[in-house]
Amino acid sequence: MRMYLFAAVMCLVTGAAQAASTEADFKTALAAAVAAEQDAGALKNQWIPTEQALAAAKKAAAAGDFDTAIAQAKQAEALAKASIAQAKEQQTAWKAGVIR
Amino acid sequence: MRGGAARGTALFVAAVLAVVLLAGAPASAQALPGQALAFDRSKGNCLTCHDIKGGDAPGNVGPALADMKTRFPDRKELTAIVFDETKRNPRTVMPPFGRNLILTDGEIEAIVDFLYTR
């Protein structure tokens, strides 16, 4: 009986610990995404899907669904980074299309 | 009813269902998932620029997508075009569906599957 109690308490503790670290993971993922999107904003090249993913991440987190929230935040970061890569490449590449 | 009769009925119903399902419903009722993705404006949105059999009111910015098996015997080449055509043609106006995360790898595979039926 004591073993069962011990096992049950361990499950609760590790379960609670996992839930806490997932929210922390979300905050880290969100911070990275927001920072990347700010960089894209400085380049005046933010994408609409990035903003949508950020909003979805925050919404999922508010509902306690941190798995979804983290996935959306990582997607937002990937989109923001792609938009930054586009802006940087275009700083020189734009000239190729100019009518001469 | 009794066990034997119940089992017989169940078998009969199963057989009828099997015949109906396997008889081959018309193609339109079993469109490939790739076709839905290709025609969806929020996904491939291919009809905006390409004429594709099965689609309405296509644009003509890009070439018609027909004879795909003949034109693209190498699946990798067609996949690369959908993923990022700027690699092959820097002046293209085709969106880089893979590089810019417009479509997932799975969605691109499904669309390529569908294109090979055109």
Add this chain to the structure above:
Amino acid sequence: MKIVRAITSVAVTIVIAAFVVAGARPAAAADSIDPDADFKAFRDYFTKRFPNVPLNDFVNGPYSMDAELRKQWEAIDDFPPYDFAIDRGKQMFATPFKNGKSYGDCFADKGIGIRQNYPYFDLQSGEVITLELVLNRCRETNGEEPYSYVKDEMASLTAYMAFTSRGKPFDIKIPNDPRALKAYQKGEEYFYTRRGQLNFSCASCHVQNPGNHIRTEVLAPALGIVAAMPIYRSEWNGMGTMSRRLVTCNSQVRGVPLKPQDELYRDVEYYLSYMSNGLPVSGPGARP
């Protein structure tokens, strides 16, 4: 020696003076900004690509590209859908502000028949000034709330002002000032830069694919593309200002739009308007 030097320096002074007086810019060195060369190349590109389109017809956008679409457009010309906007704009223009001043006080010629001069580069403030910007600054200077750049009031005012300039050739000036040339170049850069998740530049559609269809829409050529603004757009069931058009072009390629009248939007309007020099104001216009 002294005489030669004196003559040389006088000659140089005369040459420089001639450039300044004529408003011309010295010939371009490599990598420097040459709007005149750009202008010629831009015009030649479209007239060569569409040899059967009369030069002045480019201001009619998709209708200059597609005969079928043109027929539909001509059919509605007896009752143009932007008439209500002109009437409203005329009334708004004639109504004084609370302080007794009116829009005409913020423009040359009381604001009548001057649309073809916008945008211009303000040497004092060092920025591109558009028609929409002046209208709102006029309001604010006279104690009124500014209008939204993307809604009907601004569209009505600019529709009326465009109407009073109908047929007048665009006359956009780029003063020989590095800031003006920079603004022009930033506008050109904006026009040709790919943006948005869909990776389109303005040029993707309006330089590379004029006359082609995206779904059932016919793409307009970049030459003369600002001449018909503001437009009544059937798809929008209403009027669209220059600002609204730029914002929606951004969002259509899945780019987060800039704020209306952002410096870059004004720069690209400056660039496109300069490219339309000599073409007639055709606004307000109607589009599908």
